[in-house]
Amino acid sequence: MNSIEITNELEVLLNGENAFHNLSVPVLVEKVLERKEGVLTSTGAVRATTGTYTGRSPKDKFIVNEKSTEDKIEWGTVNQPFSEAAFEKLYLKVLSYLKDRNELFVFKGFAGADTKYRLPIQVVNEFAWHNLFAQQLFIQPGSPDELVQHTNPFTIVSAPNFKADPAVDGTNSETFIIVSFEKRTILIGGTEYAGEMKKSIFSVMNYLLPESGILPMHCSANVGQEGDVALFFGLSGTGKTTLSADPKRKLIGDDEHGWSNAGVFNIEGGCYAKCINLTREKEPQIFDAIRFGSVLENVVLDDDTRAADYDDTFFTENTRAAYPLEAMDNIVMPSIAGHPHTIVFLTADAFGVLPPISKLTKEQAMYHFLSGYTSKLAGTERGITSPQATFSTCFGSPFLPLPATVYAEMLGRKIDEHGANVFLVNTGWTGGEYGTGQRMKLKYTRAMVQSALEGELDSVETVTDANFGLQIPIHVPGVPDEVLQPVKTWDSSEAYNAKAQELAGQFKQNFKKFKNVSADIETLGGPTV
Known part of the structure; x- marks a missing residue:
């Protein structure tokens, strides 16, 4: 079956009497309640539960191995190949299943606030609440004319109640998230977790945007009154959303952005x-x-x-x-701004040894961006019940179809071109590792980030961390001085150094996987022990 035939099969589904297109939010809410998919909360929000799957299923994510993409994708455990023939068979089974549903819900919108680079998308949902989710997270058409221009979209087909048969369908389990770039389709089944839709579109943008010279970024972004833009990189649970929602600054977006030659733009329309x-x-x-x-x-x-x-x-x-x-008061609309002045890498260090804030050289910035160290926090993926140390390349490894060096080199060029200051901020543990120490106080993290954004740390006196070579400010307004140097928060400096050296060893071991990286990045940017 070719792409035209696939498209025709989809058109039949979309034109069926059971397909409802771009319903308003009130009507969708009524549908959710009528179909008993969720309940209203005291504030008027819809509450839904997702059953077995309460997080992403990375082991069930695939990319179709197609001629136009097979030499570009970084194949491996993150980007698992799926055959074209198996995809087409499963696709038809899902469409057949959806045709028999009493109601389907279709959303047409966009990914990318910058109209020059936005991607038309359509989302076909079995659940009304999933379609409501899509309306909140993606960018809605601003006028009927925009819908007319909505051509050749990337389509999500989501059938949570359809369970795959791994022996027949070639999946790893009943759950599947499969992207076909040639057919511009994302096929999702066997999971009710709505976040799979959001992150699948982000993965698609991570493939498409670099072709236009745009750096896709797993980060939040905001802008100050003087037009100073800040980026916050970090995995789920490290504080991107919390720290970017600053009443003194306007929010550009909380999770996904592109950095073009004109500046930064939000990929999404919601949080x-x-x-x-x-x-x-x-x-x-x-x-x-x-x-x-x-x-x-x-x-x-x-x-x-x-x-x-x-x-x-x-x-x-x-x-x-x-x-x-639009539900937030302090936002930039449209969600577009200039080039970043400050870049913050967020990590939740379960070892409790990284400084709460440190200034990075260019080489350190590239090293820590490629490393993407943090701790996976409970619940973000199936099977994670307590924090676990992990290295997620570019702070977004699960969503990167291309080799990591593509994104890292783009970031390095942009840092050079625009002179951005880069900081590493640990929102994780202090006074000991997880289980012994405590989570860094949010008020301290906010004070440190505010000082970084306002330029107060540009010329402040620093001390060099003995294990990682990081420059630690000796004073930050609103933060006790001893908190800034993690060794001083531990009961035993020997225990601290032993744990720091253990983490440094993990950094070095992880970095061995990067074969085509400048030697200066590893020798000047990495741990010093």
């Missing part, structure tokens, strides 16, 4: 925030954004009041809130 332990006191903008039209995933509600209990982990620690950017 997908972790809401475990969420409070209005700590994160008022996020807390107040969760209202009518928003979607809560796996959040426990009071049986009578329907008030959310953000501290309850009954379903998962990976509780989520999806809401449009």
Whole structure:
């Protein structure tokens, strides 16, 4: 079956009497309640649960091995190949399944706030609440004319209740997330976790944007009153959403961006925030954004009041809130800004040995970007129940179809061209490793980031970390001086150094996988022990 035939089969589905296109948010909410897919919370948001799968399923993600892409993809455990023949057979089975549903929900919109580089997308959903999620996370057409221009879209076909048969379909389990670049299709089944749709489109943009000279980035972004743009790189749970939602700065976006020759633009039209332990006191903008039209995933509600209990982990620690950017007061619309002045790499260090903030040289910036060290936090993936040290290349390895050096070299060129300052910020543990120490206080992290953004750390006196060669400021307003140097927060300096050297060894071992990286990046950017 060729691409034209695949497209024709999809058109039949889209033109069926059971397909509802671009329903309004109120109508979709009514559908969710009518179909008993979710309930209303006390703030008017929809709460849905996702059953067995409360996080991404990376072992069930595939890319179709096609002639036009086979020599470009970085094949391996992240980008697993899937045959064209197997994809086509499974695709037809899913379409046949969806044709028999009483109702289907279709959203047409875009990925990419910059109209020069945006990608038309359409999302075909078995669930009404998934379609509501898509409306909140992606960019909605601004006018009927934009829908007319919505041509050759990349299509998500999502059938959560369709379970694959691995022996027949060639998958690893009942769950599958398969991308075909030639057929411009993402096929999802066997999982109700809505985040698979969001991250699949991000993976697609990570393949397409570099072809136009644009760096796709797993980061949040905001801009100050003087037009100074800041980027926050980091994996889920490291603080991207929290730290970018700054009342003193306007939010560009909380998770996915492109960096073009004109500046930074948001890939999405909404936010997908972790809401475990969420409070209005700590994160008022996020807390107040969760209202009518928003979607809560796996959040426990009071049986009578329907008030959310953000501290309850009954379903998962990976509780989520999806809401449009417009639900926040302090945003940039359209979500486009200039070139970054400051870049922050966020890590949640479970070893408790990295400084809470340090200044990076160009070589250190490239080393830590390629390394992407953090700790996977509970709930972000199936099977993760406690923090685990991990290295996720470019702070987004699960979403990078191309070799890591493609993205790293693009970032290096842009740092040079625009003179951005780069900082490494540890939002993880202090005073000991996970289980002994404590999580870094958010108020301290905010104070350090604010000082970095305001240029207060550009000329501050520093000390050199003995294990990693990082430059640690000796004073930051609002932060106790001893907190800045992790060795001083441990009961035993010997225990600290032993743990620091253990982590340094893991950095070095991980970096061996990069074969075509400049020797200066490894020797000048990595650990010194």
